[in-house]
Amino acid sequence: MPPRPGLSKAELEIARIVWELKDAGVRQVFEALPPGRDIDFTTVQTYLRRLEEKGYLNARLEGRNRVYSPKVRPSTVIRETVGEMVDLLFGGDTMPLMKHLVEDRKFSSNDIEQLRQLLDRLEGGGDGK
Template sequence: MVMNIQIKITDAEWEVMRVVWAHGSVTSREIIEILESKMQWKAPTIKTLIGRLVEKGALATSPEGRKFIYTAKVSEQESMDVYTEDILSRVCNKHNGKVIADLVEEVALSKKDIASLMELLQKKSESALEVVPCECVTGQCECHLHHS
């Protein structure tokens, strides 16, 4: 299923989504058990987060006996894409390379991850521009200050 609406998931809600993504379908009780110990959140807090995710359209809920079963309506991949776009939309396009380089430097990567990144970069470099154009609003980025 392709969803065009971009649902923004907060850090706290992300914790709930991870449980749902990992399990496929879960009851609120299962979500609560996992997050109570990991996050030291109280059950009502977790229920509020679940409720918000249902409202946002990130979770679907269906009754099963006396319980409710929750399933994800957005995939982990889609949500990560929204998240990374969101991060990169906060900086000037000219800083994209630096942001990504910092990320690569900080995270743990397997040899396989690195090989596919190198392959991707090789492919990208074939169609890369000399300079990435800045698309910032004048006054929100240094580019305009230095070059105007």
């Protein structure tokens, strides 16, 4: 198969809502938009249709309503999106992104502790290259 086409920003926004709702009709997604996000109902319809066409969502007919549910797992989309960004921004090298994040974004000491533990859990699993 050809690799899935990527998601556009607006599509990603909508996909996230479906992931969260697990299972949702157009109206539900529409209503789950953050306040201030002012787009038309039919626009949401369009995004959902495109997401289905691109293979990211399943759609079934419930009565005469279309109900969408995730098809590709969020973690997959995240991996692809992040991977693409790492390629684009850092030539595929993850460490610079890590450095940027650690230095640039604010973490609470709680976060820092969590990160330490994540790293600890890694040790031994890595290929140690």
